[in-house]
Every structure is written in C-alpha cells, then in structure tokens.
Amino acid sequence: MSKRITSKYKLDRRMGENIWGRPKSPVNRREYGPGQHGQRRKGKLSDFGIQLRAKQKLKGYYGNITEKQFKRTYHEATRMKGDAGENFIGLLERRLDAVIYRAKFVPTVFSARQFISHGHVLVNGKRVTIPSYRVRVGDVIEVRERMRQHPIVLEASQSAERDMPDYIEVDHSKMKASFVRVPALADVPYPVQMEPNLIIEFYSR
Template sequence: MSRFRGARLKKVRSLGSELPGLVRKESRSTNTPGEQGAMRKRRRVSTFRLQLQEKQKIRFNYGLNEKALRRYYSDASRMKGETGVNLLQLIERRLDNVVARGGLAPTIPAARQLVSHGHITVNGRKVSIASYRVKVGDVIGVKEKSRDLKVITDHIAAGSGIGVPSFLEADPQKRMITVKSIPAREDVPIEVSERAVVEFYSK
C-alpha cells in the first residue's frame, strides 16, 4: 500500500482541505504552497483539475495508491446505489480506517502500522491486512500483549482523534470497537465531491 512520506501539512494545503486521516494538525495557511500560492488560488480551475483534486483528497486521506483506489471504484460501480457513495463506504470500512476512527490510533498511517504489525484483532482473531473490509457486527480489539503500546496509550490519554462516526461504537479504554452499521455518507470526515471522483474515473 502506498504511503505518503512527504510534508503532510504541505499536502493538506495543496489540496485545500483538511485531511484528518493523514495528519492531526491543521494547516494555519489557506494558501497553496509556494510564494505565489495566494495568486494561484484565484485562478480559474479546470474541470479536470477539480476532479483530480477531489480524487487526491481521498487518496491521501486514506493512504491509498492509484491502483487500490481504482479497484475500489470498480467494486463500487458494480454495487446498487450511487457509485460515489458506495466508493466512500467501501473505503471507510477498511480496517486501518476503523482502528483510527474508533480511537485506537491518532491517524490512519499509525493505525496501519498497528494492523500490519499484528497488534489488531477482528472477532478475536489477529488480522494484519490494513485493507481488510469490516462488516456489521465485527468487533475490533487489541491483542492482550499489545494493549499498553505507547502509541495507543498516548493517544487515548490525549483524548483527540479523527472522531468516532455513527457506524462505530468505540470503547478505547477496553480497546474495543464494534461495527454497528454500514457507514453513511455523513460519516465521511473530509470535504470531498464523490461525484467529481466518479466523473474522473468514468472517462
């Protein structure tokens, strides 16, 4: 899975939107990066650039490479309902996202490390695949010997994070997250036009 290793706040500024899955800090500047950022922001944006920007918001917030995002789009387009909403729902159901949004990690990259290093369980069984798709009724937990990992305890003590969505029931003190329902469109934590993303891929 692709991991963004550049300046995260700079990426947030370049896309013009907060990306809580990528970084917890908020960018203080509203300009795009570079000395001419304020001037570039006033230029007319082409339809293609707008569609690309919306796609990139999803990619960088959830830590997806292009191949993975295209695969999610393909799956979403074959489902009943609106393709854009289906796309967001599928991505929100990723295990690394659920671990982060359930309050066990500060960001999705941090949650991905917990998953890939074998610290996370689903229904009592270790799952080390970050893209694992949770379903309604699943209970996500932390292995007994991993419950006091610093990244987990520090984050719980800080009491901050992306925010627990309505489709999850979280009890960080017990290191437990329960999937109550399929994610709703309102559960998505970023401002993004899924219609623009669908238009980008449907060409």
C-alpha cells in the same frame, strides 16, 4: 506495504484545507500552497481539475492508498446497487485501517496502517496484518492485549481532537470495537467536504 513518499502536510497545503482536522496542520497558519510559487493566485479550475482535486483529497485522506487500490475500489462501487458515490465511501470506511482510526485506537490514519502491519490488531479473535482488509458488519476489532496500555494507544483513545461516528461501537476499557453498519457519506466525520460523486465522474470519463 506501500510507502508514503510525500509529506502529509504538503497535501494539506496543496489542497488549501486541513484535511485531517489536526491542530498542528500548517494550513492553520499558511493557507497558500507549498514552494516558492505557493502564494501566486491560482486560476479557475476546469471541470477536470475540480474532479482531480476531489480525488486527490479523498485518496490522501485515507493515507497510503495506492492509485491501483483506489481505482479498484471505484470499480467495485460502480458494480454495487445504489449510488456509486455512497458505495465508494462505504467501501473505504470498511477498510481495517480506517476502522481502527475511527475507533481512536491510533492517533492518525498513517499510524493505523503501521499498527496493523506490525500485528497489533485482531478481528474476531484472529490477527490481521493487512490494512486494506475489509471489515464486515458485526465484526469485532480489538487491540492485542500487550499493546492496550501503550502510550500511543492510550493517548489516542483519550484525545478530544476528533469524534467517533455512531456506526462503530467502542469500549476503550477493553480496547474493542464492533462495526455496526456501513455508513453513508453524511455519517462519516470528515473535517472537510468530500465529493465522491466528482471522483466517480473523474474515473468514468
């Protein structure tokens, strides 16, 4: 399991955006970057800088994805038919940690990874402990019975902080979700604008 080695809210402040749309993000109070030089006016970014920023934002949004995993996903997306940027988003949204976060079984994408690693999630009735496991259309994802009444799970499922997308059907009374279809970029409820095509350009340089 890879470990997050930087503060998640530092990423918010470095990007100057509330990436996860959380009410307690420090960006809501301080839009400038962290550190003693955070308030200095930033110069205009180069094309490379814009592409790098887009990559850091999307990679950070999904929590603990390593650079190796992220780049491997890019290579897969470019080998698929259709728009590489759309394919890239579709592959990221098929990650098991992303699906249980979207289904509101956990409060954050970071807790999603831990929740899966600890064996609290079943896919088609079988326990899966790999956060990067790729869900297929029609798969049924559920919280193990002993965890369904856990305060964290109940609080996340009742939270009005974020919306559930229509490509995942959820029954919170049974803590079950089914993956209906692979989403396009426009279907994914990102709190901020994501630009996967800039990431494709970054890696294809």
